[in-house]
Amino acid sequence: MTKSPLRHLSRIPPIWMILIACVAFFSVFADSFFAIGNFTNILIQTSTIGLIALGMTVVMINGNIDLSVGAVVALAASLAVGLQADLGIVPAVLVGLGAGVALGFLNGMVVWKTGVDAFIVTLGAMMGVRGLVFLYTGEQSFFSMNFAYADFGMSSIAGVPTLAWVFLALTVIMHVVMTRTTHGRNAYAVGGNREAAENAGIRVGRHMVANFMLVGFFAALAGITLSTQMGASTPNLGTNYELWVITAVVLGGTKLTGGVGTILGTLGGVLTIGVLRNGMNLMQVPAFYVLVVMGAILIAVLLVDARVNRRVAGEVKL
Amino acid sequence: MAKTDVELAVPVRRDPWITRDKVVHLLQTKGLLIAFALFLVAFSLASDRFASVDNISTVLRQVAIVGTIAVGVTIVVIGGNLDLSVGSLLSFSTVLVVDLHDKIGPGPAILIMFAAALAVGCVNGLLVGFARLNSLIVTLGMLSAIQGLTLIYSGGQNVDIADQEGTWFAFFGRDFLLGVAVPTWIFLGLAVILHVVLTRTTFGRKVFAVGGNPTAAAFSGVRRARVVFSTYLISAFCTACAAVILGSRVMGSQNNVGQGYELVVLAGVILGGTSLLGGSGSIPKTVVGVLILGFIQNGLLLLGYPYYAQWLVTWVVIILAVWLDVASKRGRLFTTTS
Numbered sequence: 001m002t003k004s005p006l007r008h009l010s011r012i013p014p015i016w017m018i019l020i021a022c023v024a025f026f027s028v029f030a031d032s033f034f035a036i037g038n039f040t041n042i043l044i045q046t047s048t049i050g051l052i053a054l055g056m057t058v059v060m061i062n063g064n065i066d067l068s069v070g071a072v073v074a075l076a077a078s079l080a081v082g083l084q085a086d087l088g089i090v091p092a093v094l095v096g097l098g099a100g101v102a103l104g105f106l107n108g109m110v111v112w113k114t115g116v117d118a119f120i121v122t123l124g125a126m127m128g129v130r131g132l133v134f135l136y137t138g139e140q141s142f143f144s145m146n147f148a149y150a151d152f153g154m155s156s157i158a159g160v161p162t163l164a165w166v167f168l169a170l171t172v173i174m175h176v177v178m179t180r181t182t183h184g185r186n187a188y189a190v191g192g193n194r195e196a197a198e199n200a201g202i203r204v205g206r207h208m209v210a211n212f213m214l215v216g217f218f219a220a221l222a223g224i225t226l227s228t229q230m231g232a233s234t235p236n237l238g239t240n241y242e243l244w245v246i247t248a249v250v251l252g253g254t255k256l257t258g259g260v261g262t263i264l265g266t267l268g269g270v271l272t273i274g275v276l277r278n279g280m281n282l283m284q285v286p287a288f289y290v291l292v293v294m295g296a297i298l299i300a301v302l303l304v305d306a307r308v309n310r311r312v313a314g315e316v317k318l
Numbered sequence: 319m320a321k322t323d324v325e326l327a328v329p330v331r332r333d334p335w336i337t338r339d340k341v342v343h344l345l346q347t348k349g350l351l352i353a354f355a356l357f358l359v360a361f362s363l364a365s366d367r368f369a370s371v372d373n374i375s376t377v378l379r380q381v382a383i384v385g386t387i388a389v390g391v392t393i394v395v396i397g398g399n400l401d402l403s404v405g406s407l408l409s410f411s412t413v414l415v416v417d418l419h420d421k422i423g424p425g426p427a428i429l430i431m432f433a434a435a436l437a438v439g440c441v442n443g444l445l446v447g448f449a450r451l452n453s454l455i456v457t458l459g460m461l462s463a464i465q466g467l468t469l470i471y472s473g474g475q476n477v478d479i480a481d482q483e484g485t486w487f488a489f490f491g492r493d494f495l496l497g498v499a500v501p502t503w504i505f506l507g508l509a510v511i512l513h514v515v516l517t518r519t520t521f522g523r524k525v526f527a528v529g530g531n532p533t534a535a536a537f538s539g540v541r542r543a544r545v546v547f548s549t550y551l552i553s554a555f556c557t558a559c560a561a562v563i564l565g566s567r568v569m570g571s572q573n574n575v576g577q578g579y580e581l582v583v584l585a586g587v588i589l590g591g592t593s594l595l596g597g598s599g600s601i602p603k604t605v606v607g608v609l610i611l612g613f614i615q616n617g618l619l620l621l622g623y624p625y626y627a628q629w630l631v632t633w634v635v636i637i638l639a640v641w642l643d644v645a646s647k648r649g650r651l652f653t654t655t656s
Contacts, residue, residue, distance in 0.1 A: 124632065124636040124637050131627065205653070205656060206656070239578075243462070247459075288466045295463025299451070302459075
């Protein structure tokens with residue numbers, strides 16, 4: 001079995017072409033864009049959205065969605081910062097992560113057992129968890145009194161920020177999980193044809209719960225890394241993150257209908273958003289325009305995708 | 319007589335769950351109304367202010383903005399699509415109408431704002447209807463783009479109306495007609511009109527057909543693209559109406575005033591029982607859904623619970639409502655998936 005390198009090239013998600021074009025554009029037109037320091041900056045800036053996107057990719061490949069991630073970000077951050085005075089940093093962080101996993105478990109169990117669409121279940125959770133955050137925090141921001149917490153967010157290993165390492169390492173792990181393990185193969189099977197997956201003996205319900213716990217974990221981790229960057233948490237943290245994350249994942253080529261998507265594509269989508277924000281910022285374009293460009297790119301990618309991949313079979317064109 | 323014979327020919331089911339089936343069936347058909355009624359009774363008993371005319375008209379007035387948008391979004395959802403751009407569009411329209419009010423007068427401001435909102439509806443409609451793109455992603459992109467447009471237009475500044483007492487623009491958000499607030503009139507008026515459109519016109523039938531079975535609708539000669547396009551125009555129109563109410567009530571606007579409305583609106587629509595899959599649902603159901611959200615908020619506040627407790631209750635209520643619906647169609651409470 002010989003694989004030509006070209007065949008490998010064709011599997012690179014198309015978003016990477018857009019990403020390379022963006023990097024080339026900003027390298028020419030934005031001063032101080034093309035610098036190692038700036039690239040690590042982009043990695044830190046995108047790691048929050050990126051971490052959640054890793055989990056969201058798997059959930060969306062399953063054919064589900066999780067709208068509650070933004071609220072989980074706030075909950076985990078508030079718990080990790082709010083409890084560390086009493087518990088110490090490590091236990092507080094563990095409680096934050098545990099809350100994310102527990103909420104993921106809850107979402108997953110409800111989706112599995114009730115058969116209610118994940119969009120509705122997590123839309124409800126999005127409001128409910130945000131309500132929990134406001135009740136827990138009493139609408140207050142929390143500040144970390146222990147500087148070790150914020151120092152961790154600022155630290156770097158071998159010249160690269162620790163948070164960037166965390167993001168990159170987890171990206172590699174998730175890539176391996178999705179391409180080399182049974183769980184990864186099952187994710188595609190469940191999303192591609194759920195009934196067939198069930199008949200093939202995949203325990204679809206448990207599988208989906210595991211993935212909701214995964215995205216809950218990643219959302220909580222993102223909340224904690226975000227709060228280490230600021231040394232604080234606010235109850236509004238993570239508002240609208242679900243929309244940004246879904247945008248990144250869809251840009252990366254994952255289909256909402258399930259069965260299609262890659263971690264590499266998601267990484268490309270996340271980095272494209274990061275590069276656009278960073279580059280336009282360096283060119284001193286007001287932040288407002290980034291929103292318009294993001295929306296336009298999202299729709300443009302969809303249009304191109306529809307032109308290239310439209311399956312005519314089974315559809316009546318009128 | 320023949321009918322009786324057929325019924326006798328059906329073997330008697332010895333299903334131990336038969337009574338639960340009956341309960342489930344009753345709950346399915348009237349479940350939401352029963353729950354709503356129980357809920358109202360419970361709150362009336364718990365708080366003596368809850369059932370007063372004053373309080374009820376306050377709630378009706380409070381839900382008017384969400385309700386007005388939800389009525390339009392219901393039609394989009396019945397047509398088998400989503401509209402997540404309404405929150406951003408509400409921000410944009412409100413900023414536009416408030417800003418133009420002092421520059422060119424209320425009349426032209428309202429006209430231009432409606433034109434702009436309908437233009438956004440056109441873009442949604444073209445992309446989802448004619449280009450057949452996924453509605454969730456298209457309107458997600460539009461959500462972001464319109465939010466950006468709003469900020470570009472206002473330069474990030476809040477806008478407000480200088481002469482708040484002397485303008486007739488105040489009518490839409492602050493006045494009362496026959497003892498009922500004008501926002502309530504607009505909400506319920508639009509609901510009645512669009513309910514008639516949906517149930518008594520060919521267009522209404524086409525919306526249900528397109529949402530329920532697009533292929534069958536196409537073979538029946540229904541032009542899906544045009545129908546979907548129109549549903550987005552309706553949704554944008556309703557959002558523009560909500561912007562008039564909001565702008566008039568506040569007499570000013572922040573750039574992100576509509577942020578999050580898209581999901582609250584959707585919660586109302588889902589709570590009412592309109593299926594996200596399309597093809598079923600109704601506007602009265604949505605009105606009930608929106609009212610439930612409004613009364614939950616109001617009732618919990620009257621009972622002295624913190625403001626955010628309503629979101630927790632909404633979480634549970636939404637899932638329970640949809641679960642009941644799904645379970646009754648399935649005939650059992652839980653799925654059989656392993």
